[in-house]
Amino acid sequence: MNWEQALKDYGHYLRIERGLSANSLENYSLDVKKLILFLDSHDIKQSPLTITAEIVQQFVYEIAKDVNARSQARILSGLRGFFNYLIFEDYRKDNPMELIESPKIGRKLPDTLSQEDIDHLIAAIDLSTPEGERNRAMVETLYSCGLRVSELTALKISDLFFEEGFIKVTGKGDKQRFVPIAPVTQKLINIYRKEIRVHIKAQKGHEDILFLNRRGKQLTRAMIFTIIKRLAETTGLKKNISPHTFRHSFATHLLQNGADLRAIQQMLGHESITTTEVYMHVDRSQLAEIVHKYHPRNPEKQ
Structure with missing residues (x-):
C-alpha cells in the first residue's frame, strides 16, 4: 500500500465510519500530507506500512x-489517528507514534467580548447598503445562537422555526441540533429576508441558503472573517476577534448569568462536557461570591 491509497482509504473511513465533515477531513489529510512531503523532500522510501518511529521522530x-x-x-494527534486506522484495518501491528510525546501546551482560554463591545460592533454596521442589513442579521445570529461560522454560512431558510422559537443547526459530522433564537434576532433576520434577500436571485443549489452574497451564492467562511475584522477596525476594537469570538461570548455570558453547563453544551453542540468546561474560567470571582453567599459555613449565614 502506498501513501496515496492509504490516505484515500483513510478519508473514506473518516467520512463514512466517523461521519466527519469536509473541513475535518481536509485537516486530517493535511497532517498526513505534511509527513509525506517530509519523506519526499528527504528522499526517504518508506511506505505507510513500513515507516519507523525513528523516521517519524525526524x-x-x-x-x-x-x-x-x-x-x-495537533499534527501529531492527526498522525496518531492515521496510524491507529492502519492498525484497526490490520495493515500494521504497531503505531510509530506510540513513544513520541506531544509538546506540553497550556489550555487556551477563549477570547470573549463584553455585551457593550457586541452592541458597539452591531451599531457600527452600515445599514445604508443591502449588505449592511444582511451583516447585522448574521452577527446577531452568531452571538445570540452561539453558532460556528460554518453553521452560519450553511443555515437554510427551511431551518428557521420561528413560531416554535428555534433554528435547526447542522454541526460537525452533520449532527443536527435545535437552538433557541431570541425574538430580536428573528426580527433582524425577517427584515433581511423581506427587504434584501427577496431581491437577490439565488443561484442553482443555493435557493434555500439564508445568507447570500450579491451573486446569489452561499457566503464563504473567509468572507465572514473579513466582515468581522472590518467591524473591529471601524469601532477601534483592539481585541483580535473572529466569528468564533461571538460563539465564545455567547457561552460565557450564559454561564455568567447562571445558565446550566449541560444546557450550554447542548446549544453549542459539544459532544463532550469537557469541551464546554473551558468556559468555567470566565468569572472565578462570581464563583467565590456564590460560596460566600450560600455556603452554611459563611458567618453571615449563621
Missing part, C-alpha cells in the same frame, strides 16, 4: 522548527 524535529507547540500537538 519529522517531528523538522516541524518543531517552523510551527508552535499547539500546531505540533
Whole structure:
C-alpha cells in the first residue's frame, strides 16, 4: 500500500465510519500530507506500512522548527489517528507514534467580548447598503445562537422555526441540533429576508441558503472573517476577534448569568462536557461570591 491509497482509504473511513465533515477531513489529510512531503523532500522510501518511529521522530524535529507547540500537538494527534486506522484495518501491528510525546501546551482560554463591545460592533454596521442589513442579521445570529461560522454560512431558510422559537443547526459530522433564537434576532433576520434577500436571485443549489452574497451564492467562511475584522477596525476594537469570538461570548455570558453547563453544551453542540468546561474560567470571582453567599459555613449565614 502506498501513501496515496492509504490516505484515500483513510478519508473514506473518516467520512463514512466517523461521519466527519469536509473541513475535518481536509485537516486530517493535511497532517498526513505534511509527513509525506517530509519523506519526499528527504528522499526517504518508506511506505505507510513500513515507516519507523525513528523516521517519524525526524519529522517531528523538522516541524518543531517552523510551527508552535499547539500546531505540533495537533499534527501529531492527526498522525496518531492515521496510524491507529492502519492498525484497526490490520495493515500494521504497531503505531510509530506510540513513544513520541506531544509538546506540553497550556489550555487556551477563549477570547470573549463584553455585551457593550457586541452592541458597539452591531451599531457600527452600515445599514445604508443591502449588505449592511444582511451583516447585522448574521452577527446577531452568531452571538445570540452561539453558532460556528460554518453553521452560519450553511443555515437554510427551511431551518428557521420561528413560531416554535428555534433554528435547526447542522454541526460537525452533520449532527443536527435545535437552538433557541431570541425574538430580536428573528426580527433582524425577517427584515433581511423581506427587504434584501427577496431581491437577490439565488443561484442553482443555493435557493434555500439564508445568507447570500450579491451573486446569489452561499457566503464563504473567509468572507465572514473579513466582515468581522472590518467591524473591529471601524469601532477601534483592539481585541483580535473572529466569528468564533461571538460563539465564545455567547457561552460565557450564559454561564455568567447562571445558565446550566449541560444546557450550554447542548446549544453549542459539544459532544463532550469537557469541551464546554473551558468556559468555567470566565468569572472565578462570581464563583467565590456564590460560596460566600450560600455556603452554611459563611458567618453571615449563621
